[in-house]
């Protein structure tokens with residue numbers, strides 16, 4: 567019987583343990599978590615989502631305070647088109663986050679940055695260009711492009727000296743999305759180094775519509791593997807979404823995947839950025855406590871705990887401080903929904919917005935508890951302590967459990983006293 571450790575992801579001369587800890591935005595996949603994955607010979611992701619906010623918390627910088635101060639007079643204005651990111655500061659924050667992480671890297675693994683293209687930041691092309699280039703400048707091993715794939719993203723870094731040496735990957739949820747991306751990028755003569763295929767059971771935003779239940783990761787992987795073979799393209803395929811045990815991972819590795827990307831199992835790791843109390847909410851969750859809803863202003867369905875404080879909250883849009891979801895014209899669907907509620911309740915009291923959420927503010931405050939479908943199984947991966955709480959695990963324990971376990975077994979941590 568095989569375990570994940572019997573396989574390797576080959577990247578040129580490098581042999582990587584084929585476990586990738588997926589990007590979990592707004593510092594849920596912290597540098598510490600990514601560093602552990604790399605130390606153990608796999609791949610870890612940091613995320614560049616809301617990177618100035620992440621830097622403020624990580625390095626005591628004041629990017630968010632300064633931006634809020636600069637745009638304070640615009641706060642009552644429903645028109646947010648004026649609120650722009652300073653490209654120099656965005657580059658500075660990205661480099662600080664990435665370079666500090668890369669300097670701390672030990673071991674044979676790699677660290678990538680997850681770059682969600684749906685963070686349009688009121689200037690989609692310009693900000694994405696700065697984010698990607700700054701990460702490359704700061705020495706990141708690779709960039710994984712996700713959520714809202716722009717078809718010409720590789721073109722934005724084509725003239726960067728590291729364009730061909732850094733690993734570049736994309737996340738897709740269908741063979742069609744991959745075909746379109748490859749067609750549009752053909753003229754660059756630069757294939758992705760890996761393709762993450764994310765199925766409908768994943769956490770975060772889903773690359774499916776409300777019919778997500780009709781799709782199945784193994785089927786999509788089979789279609790993509792078949793397509794790549796037919797086109798004679800050797801691009802490693804990474805399976806993601808609902809891979810809960812080492813045995814689940816082995817079944818993908820035996821059926822054409824070169825690695826797996828996992829996240830939910832790591833949400834309750836010590837090194838994960840969620841607060842302790844939120845980790846306990848993840849542990850406690852039952853299947854009925856999890857939903858896929860449409861409250862994200864990105865337009866993508868998102869899976870989360872139904873008890874997330876972000877759901878139904880009617881806070882004032884925080885665009886002067888954040889503004890990551892403003893499209894190129896300064897719009898965000900939360901602003902529209904919020905203004906509708908304000909018009910209905912002019913006293914401004916007890917505002918609740920049900921159809922959208924202010925994702926920037928709620929992600930920053932760790933109040934949007936996004937999670938994978940199998941979050942309700944997390945309680946089976948640890949010990950229940952005498953006070954009723956669940957024991958937090960180390961990232962190393964979870965990583966090694968994926969790497970070595972067989973026969974659907976999950977090894978519990980040593981109970982601490």
Ligand SMILES: Cc1cc2nc3c(=O)[nH]c(=O)nc-3n(C[C@H](O)[C@H](O)[C@H](O)COP(=O)(O)O)c2cc1C
Pocket residue numbers: 587588589590591592594613615680682712713737764767768769770771806807808809827828829830831833936937938939940
């Ligand atoms: C809490 C959480 C946050 C996530 N945030 C992001 C994100 O910011 N960007 C992204 O591309 N994927 C995100 N994902 C998806 C993961 O990177 C990963 O591909 C997926 O969740 C793997 O499935 P699993 O959670 O069932 O293991 C997130 C997943 C979780 C659980």
